[in-house]
Amino acid sequence: xxxxxxxxxxxxxxxxxxxxxxxxxxxxxxxxxxxxxxxxxxxxxxxxxxxxxxxxxxxxxxxxxxxxxxxxxxxxxxxxxxxxxxxxxxxxxxxxxxxxxxxxxxxxxxxxxxxxxxxxxxxxxxxxxxxxxxxxxxxxxxxxxxxxxxxxxxxxxxxxxxxxxxxxxxxxxxxxxxxxxxxxxxxxxxxxxxxxxxxxxxxxxxxxxxxxxxxxxxxxxxxxxxxxxxxxxxxxxxxxxxxxxxxxxxxxxxxxxxxxxxxxxxxxxxxxxxxxxxxxxxxxxxxxxxxxxxxxxxxxxxxxxxxxxxxxxxxxxxxxxxxxxxxxxxxxxxxxxxxxxxxxxxxxxxxxxxxxxxxxxxxxxxxxxxxxxxxxxxxxxxxxxxxxxxxxxxxxxxxxxxxxxxxxxxxxxxxxxxxxxxxxxxxxxxxxxxxxxxxxxxxxxxxxxxxxxxxxxxxxxxxxxxxxxxxx
Ligand code: ARG
Ligand code: ZN
Numbered sequence: 400x401x402x403x404x405x406x407x408x409x410x411x412x413x414x415x416x417x418x419x420x421x422x423x424x425x426x427x428x429x430x431x432x433x434x435x436x437x438x439x440x441x442x443x444x445x446x447x448x449x450x451x452x453x454x455x456x457x458x459x460x461x462x463x464x465x466x467x468x469x470x471x472x473x474x475x476x477x478x479x480x481x482x483x484x485x486x487x488x489x490x491x492x493x494x495x496x497x498x499x500x501x502x503x504x505x506x507x508x509x510x511x512x513x514x515x516x517x518x519x520x521x522x523x524x525x526x527x528x529x530x531x532x533x534x535x536x537x538x539x540x541x542x543x544x545x546x547x548x549x550x551x552x553x554x555x556x557x558x559x560x561x562x563x564x565x566x567x568x569x570x571x572x573x574x575x576x577x578x579x580x581x582x583x584x585x586x587x588x589x590x591x592x593x594x595x596x597x598x599x600x601x602x603x604x605x606x607x608x609x610x611x612x613x614x615x616x617x618x619x620x621x622x623x624x625x626x627x628x629x630x631x632x633x634x635x636x637x638x639x640x641x642x643x644x645x646x647x648x649x650x651x652x653x654x655x656x657x658x659x660x661x662x663x664x665x666x667x668x669x670x671x672x673x674x675x676x677x678x679x680x681x682x683x684x685x686x687x688x689x690x691x692x693x694x695x696x697x698x699x700x701x702x703x704x705x706x707x708x709x710x711x712x713x714x715x716x717x718x719x720x721x722x723x724x725x726x727x728x729x730x731x732x733x734x735x736x737x738x739x740x741x742x743x744x745x746x747x748x749x750x751x752x753x754x755x756x757x758x759x760x761x762x763x764x765x766x767x768x769x770x771x772x773x774x775x776x777x778x779x780x781x782x783x784x785x786x787x788x789x790x791x792x793x794x795x796x797x798x799x800x801x802x803x804x805x806x807x808x809x810x811x812x813x814x815x816x817x818x819x820x821x822x823x824x825x826x827x828x829x830x831x832x833x834x835x836x837x838x839x840x841x842x843x844x845x846x847x848x849x850x851x852x853x854x855x856x857x858x859x860x861x862x863x864x865x866x867x868x869x870x871x
Contacts, residue, residue, distance in 0.1 A: 426515050429481030431507050433569040437733040437786035438557065440506065442569025443482040446522060448472045450574050453564045456581045456604065457588070457624055459550045465529035468564045471574075472524060478516040483508040485565035486537060487530035494524050505538050506561055524565075532562045547688045549647070550586060550625030554693050554700050557733055557789070560617040570729035571829050573614035580622060581606040587627040589643045591620060591696050593680045594631065611696065613678050614827040616729050621695040623684050630656075634663040640681040641698065647687050654706035658715050659683035665712065665719050668753055669746060673720075674819040677727035677826060683715070694721030694743070712754070713747045720746025728825040735832050736789045737781045737855060741798025742818075748799060760866055763803040766796050767864035774860075782832055782855030800865060801854035807866035808850055809843040817842045 429445025432438075448470055455466035464487070474481075485508040492501045494512035502509045508526070516522065532544035533551070543555040544562035553563045560566045578590040581604040592611035600606050611620070626646040634640050642659050644652060662681050670676050682698040689702040692714050699718035705711045724746075725739035748759040757765070770776040779785075779793035781801060788794070806814040817839050821830075824838070832855065840847050853861050 425518075426477035426479045428509075429476070429478050431482045431509075433567070433571055435569060435732050435734075437789070441484065441557065441733075442572060443484065443567050445476050445478045445481045446472045446474050446516075446567070448567050448572050448574045450576070451564060451566065451620075452577045452579075454577075454579045455563070457551065458583070459586065459624060462531045462533045462546050462551065463529070464532050464563065467525060467527045468566075470522070470524040470526070470565070472522040472567075474516045474518055474520045474522060477518050478512075480509055480511040481516070483510065483524070483526070483565040484561050484568035485526070485528075486535050486561040487528045487532060487563070489565075490527045490529060492524070492526050494522060496523070508565055526565045528565075535562060537561070545688055547625055547686070549645075550582075550623070552624075552686065552689060552700070553622040554689060554695065556618050556693055558618070560620065563622060564617075564620075566617045568617045570616040570618070571731060573616050573729065573827065573829075575613070576609075576611040576615055576620055578609045578611075578620070578622065579606055580624070582624055586624060587629065587643065589623045589627065589629075589641070589684055589698070591615060591680075591698055592678075593639050594641050611679075613696075613727075615696045616726070619694065619696040619726055621693070621698070621700060623686060623700065625686070627684075627686075630660070634666075634681055636663065636667065636676075638663075638676075638679065638681050642682050643684045645686040645703070648685060648703045648706075651685075651703045651706040654709045654711070655685040655701070655703060657710040658706060658712050659685060659701070661712055662715060662719065665715050665750070666722075668750065669716070669719055669723070672746075672749055672815060672818065673723045674822050676722065677822070678722060683718075692718050694718045694725055694739075696722070696726045713750060716746045716750035717743045720744075723822045727827055728822055729829040731829040731831045731834075733786070733789055734783055735830070736784065736794055737798045737801070737832060738830060738835060740790070740794045741781060741802050744795045744799035745802040748803065759803060759806070763800055764864050764867050766800055767867070769796070770860070772860040777860045778858045780856055780858065782851070797854065801851070804850055804854050804865035805839060805847070808847065809839070809845060813843045 432440045433442025435441050450471040452469040457464050486506050492499045497513050499510045499512045533546040543559045545552040560568045580588040581600045582588045584603050584605040588607040590609035595608040595610050598606040627643040631641040666676050678697045680697045684700040687703045692701040705714045720743040724742035748762040752758045779791045781794045781798040836851050
């Protein structure tokens with residue numbers, strides 16, 4: 400053994416030590432949250448997801464869900480470990496084909512990939528799991544997954560993903576989706592986007608394959624399983640649609656159809672006001688057991704109760720309004736919820752005027768008069784309602800009044816230019832209320848701080864209904 404070779408070895412190991420020392424200094428655990436002030440544990444840091452492939456089996460008898468989610472992502476920093484948001488029992492995890500150790504704790508699945516991850520590295524994360532989701536509770540003792548008599552509903556806002564797929568569960572990290580779910584043949588399994596067909600499985604199961612090709616938030620990704628009547632076809636604008644009606648709608652079934660079947664008409668009307676419809680498919684799902692409606696991307700879900708007095712196209716206009724305001728342009732923080740609910744509620748005012756049931760101004764007057772000045776309603780700030788009040792009535796109704804106040808202040812031409820510019824500039828992305836105000840000021844050339852201060856950020860009933868004419 401020569402001195403020379405010994406020297407070489409020493410040099411080599413010094414270089415190796417320097418390399419690992421450098422890595423150890425830069426690499427750190429990914430943050431367990433996305434930095435949302437209302438919900439600090441939602442989402443995670445250190446990586447960016449581009450695609451989810453969710454491949455599951457569901458047995459409605461016994462609420463048994465099992466399968467695999469494959470996540471394509473890219474590391475945004477050097478990582479020693481990182482988190483996914485997930486509540487179900489995990490069987491195995493692989494990162495780039497190598498088994499990774501993992502720990503599940505209160506909705507955070509922490510992965511430690513062997514050798515760490517470098518900034519910019521492509522990640523393929525494979526998580527296999529099996530659980531009975533309706534029995535799984537989050538830290539608040541709450542279950543978002545709903546077991547129904549004939550299946551299940553994975554629908555919720557802001558929380559649902561953690562009950563059926565591991566994710567970076569925050570609207571600031573959207574991705575495309577394939578949702579492929581096998582259920583007993585004869586049962587329907589419905590999700591977002593385009594229906595790509597069925598595949599027969601072993602043991603009497605049929606797999607339903609759905610694909611979303613536009614960026615989609617985790618909470619807007621849904622799964623509905625049960626006995627449904629499906630209606631599908633192509634809209635006049637050339638888009639595929641699938642509507643699904645639970646076989647348990649009873650007397651509401653026809654009123655539901657008289658509403659949901661008009662989805663393409665409502666989309667067409669809203670497109671004239673907001674700009675082109677942002678997605679590749681349309682539809683609606685009507686079911687009992689939900690208790691509200693939710694703007695699931697391309698295919699909102701409606702509780703049957705909305706149709707108990709006949710057709711209700713207002714809720715359709717609301718949920719479809721969200722396709723622009725909420726789904727394509729998403730909240731940056733959940734605090735920005737007015738960007739969703741204020742504008743979806745205003746879509747109802749616009750629809751009312753369109754169908755001749757009252758102008759937007761008349762709806763604004765009516766809404767303003769609905770709440771007396773001493774009502775608690777006026778103490779919830781649509782611009783910052785608090786984590787416990789993101790769906791408070793004030794976010795919707797006072798939120799719509801704020802939108803109308805803007806319209807009155809800038810005039811119709813600038814108002815619709817603001818809406819269209821907003822959805823075009825922020826398409827498939829996320830945004831804050833502050834960014835909306837800045838854009839409204841830019842497009843209108845007006846100083847609007849006082850208006851938004853009054854309608855979004857100040858407690859108490861503003862002195863006047865926006866735009867009400869003095870002689871009425
Ligand atoms: N974004 C839905 C809508 O306005 C409301 C969701 C309410 N969520 C709930 N858990 N109730 O249509
Ligand atoms: Zn809404």
